[in-house]
Amino acid sequence: MNATRALGTVYLVGAGPGAPDLLTMRAVRLLERADIVFHDALVHPGTLAIAARAELVAVGKRCGKHSTAQRFINKRLVDAAQRHAVVVRLKGGDPMLFGRAQEEIDALDAAGVPWDIVPGVTAALAAAAEVGVSLTQRGVARSVAFATPRVGEGEQASDWVRSIAAADSGAIYMGVGQAATIAAALIAAGKAASTPIAVVENASLPQARTQFLTLAQLPQLDASAWSGPATILFGPQFASAARAAAPGVAETRELQQAHGKRTA
Amino acid sequence: MNATRALGTVYLVGAGPGAPDLLTMRAVRLLERADIVFHDALVHPGTLAIAARAELVAVGKRCGKHSTAQRFINKRLVDAAQRHAVVVRLKGGDPMLFGRAQEEIDALDAAGVPWDIVPGVTAALAAAAEVGVSLTQRGVARSVAFATPRVGEGEQASDWVRSIAAADSGAIYMGVGQAATIAAALIAAGKAASTPIAVVENASLPQARTQFLTLAQLPQLDASAWSGPATILFGPQFASAARAAAPGVAETRELQQAHGKRTA
Numbered sequence: 001m002n003a004t005r006a007l008g009t010v011y012l013v014g015a016g017p018g019a020p021d022l023l024t025m026r027a028v029r030l031l032e033r034a035d036i037v038f039h040d041a042l043v044h045p046g047t048l049a050i051a052a053r054a055e056l057v058a059v060g061k062r063c064g065k066h067s068t069a070q071r072f073i074n075k076r077l078v079d080a081a082q083r084h085a086v087v088v089r090l091k092g093g094d095p096m097l098f099g100r101a102q103e104e105i106d107a108l109d110a111a112g113v114p115w116d117i118v119p120g121v122t123a124a125l126a127a128a129a130e131v132g133v134s135l136t137q138r139g140v141a142r143s144v145a146f147a148t149p150r151v152g153e154g155e156q157a158s159d160w161v162r163s164i165a166a167a168d169s170g171a172i173y174m175g176v177g178q179a180a181t182i183a184a185a186l187i188a189a190g191k192a193a194s195t196p197i198a199v200v201e202n203a204s205l206p207q208a209r210t211q212f213l214t215l216a217q218l219p220q221l222d223a224s225a226w227s228g229p230a231t232i233l234f235g236p237q238f239a240s241a242a243r244a245a246a247p248g249v250a251e252t253r254e255l256q257q258a259h260g261k262r263t264a
Numbered sequence: 265m266n267a268t269r270a271l272g273t274v275y276l277v278g279a280g281p282g283a284p285d286l287l288t289m290r291a292v293r294l295l296e297r298a299d300i301v302f303h304d305a306l307v308h309p310g311t312l313a314i315a316a317r318a319e320l321v322a323v324g325k326r327c328g329k330h331s332t333a334q335r336f337i338n339k340r341l342v343d344a345a346q347r348h349a350v351v352v353r354l355k356g357g358d359p360m361l362f363g364r365a366q367e368e369i370d371a372l373d374a375a376g377v378p379w380d381i382v383p384g385v386t387a388a389l390a391a392a393a394e395v396g397v398s399l400t401q402r403g404v405a406r407s408v409a410f411a412t413p414r415v416g417e418g419e420q421a422s423d424w425v426r427s428i429a430a431a432d433s434g435a436i437y438m439g440v441g442q443a444a445t446i447a448a449a450l451i452a453a454g455k456a457a458s459t460p461i462a463v464v465e466n467a468s469l470p471q472a473r474t475q476f477l478t479l480a481q482l483p484q485l486d487a488s489a490w491s492g493p494a495t496i497l498f499g500p501q502f503a504s505a506a507r508a509a510a511p512g513v514a515e516t517r518e519l520q521q522a523h524g525k526r527t528a
Binding site for chain 2: 014016017019020021022023024025026028029094095096097098099100101102103105115117118119120121122125126128129132133134135136137138142143144145146147148159160162163164165166167168204237
């Protein structure tokens with residue numbers, strides 16, 4: 001036996017979109033067994049409470065400090081596997097979609113630490129459930145693109161616009177703070193200014209809010225009023241949901257229920 | 265009180281990619297309470313077993329018979345809500361992504377039946393977890409497109425090719441039977457013939473299999489050897505996973521473990 005041999009396994013686990021009961025059963029069982037949990041800043045306290053016997057370590061990153069922070073997280077995961085049997089890296093949504101999982105997988109591989117991935121419910125799907133509008137629809141939207149305008153330190157701005165412009169419908173992650181830039185880029189790429197949009201904040205949580213608008217109206221979105229995690233959905237299918245909503249008003253679940261659009 | 269007033273609620277629930285423990289907690293609790301469950305053909309028997317007190321009704325559709333079958337399912341959901349408190353419509357993956365949820369939501373709305381959506385883990389994310397390669401990666405793949413070449417009866421072939429060709433990475437659902445057509449269409453749309461591909465069958469289940477190839481090699485895929493639900497993933501990030509695998513061989517979990525790529 002090698003004294004430096006890894007004893008534990010690191011599980012990269014999707015925490016889902018927010019509501020603790022949207023964790024998978026597999027995630028719940030791992031959290032219950034976990035010795036230590038490294039979690040994103042936005043994970044719900046009710047989700048962290050499931051990890052009753054674990055040491056909890058917040059590893060949220062600040063914008064512009066990405067690279068250093070990620071290398072430090074990688075190192076902490078490798079180190080934790082030397083001391084603990086069950087190490088959980090808990091990420092909002094799904095680890096393999098805008099979760100920066102690859103850097104951690106590669107670091108674990110390089111150190112010979114065994115790992116596994118537990119997929120989760122990604123934010124765009126919870127947002128579609130919140131609005132009650134399917135991301136794909138027969139004859140209306142057969143392709144969906146997911147992208148983010150958010151770019152890490154020292155990284156090239158990516159060509160995300162082209163993929164979103166080419167898809168029938170789509171979801172933009174972490175984009176509310178750049179609403180005007182997104183609208184200008186998509187219109188320049190040929191997306192119609194009349195494209196229906198739904199902005200969904202805190203999808204799956206009781207404080208969820210939705211606002212319907214068009215791509216042309218997107219720059220009017222008041223980013224300071226959207227402090228929770230939000231997803232921008234677009235596609236022709238959001239037009240009918242928009243017609244049922246009060247124009248220009250962020251719709252709470254109570255309003256949706258009053259409109260008879262969803263059960264309690 | 266109106267005698268025809270709906271008594272029950274219809275829950276459109278994502279069954280996840282296959283493994284019963286990749287259901288969300290919310291889905292499990294609904295299945296435990298369900299009076300009747302209308303389920304897709306491919307839902308795992310272990311998942312159906314959770315609905316211990318429910319009547320189970322398989323509503324799998326056959327290709328080419330879609331429209332009639334969907335109207336019949338819509339009617340059965342509305343009818344069931346008149347007789348049962350908790351009606352579950354259980355769909356593989358997530359209801360809002362290639363799940364034909366909208367037709368059912370619209371039918372329930374038209375009949376005044378209350379409904380709610382429980383999102384699930386979609387197949388592409390389970391496939392990425394199976395391969396151990398993130399769909400998005402900093403500086404490599406910032407946008408992902410999901411599409412299917414599958415078209416219902418009387419429906420126009422959609423422009424799914426353009427969206428997939430424009431994205432950095434992507435997932436094609438229900439495409440293994442049309443591998444040659446997909447490869448030709450994507451190459452004609454400008455995707456490089458050398459684009460790395462991973463075909464993942466039965467993601468999240470013990471019998472999962474993965475084969476790595478390039479877009480140019482995709483037509484060689486023997487569709488008859490892929491009988492389970494399969495997802496075609498593509499993107500530059502699958503090249504390194506392909507290098508670690510045996511060329512041209514479908515890789516089982518045992519092989520992945522032998523390569524030291526994943527824990528048991």
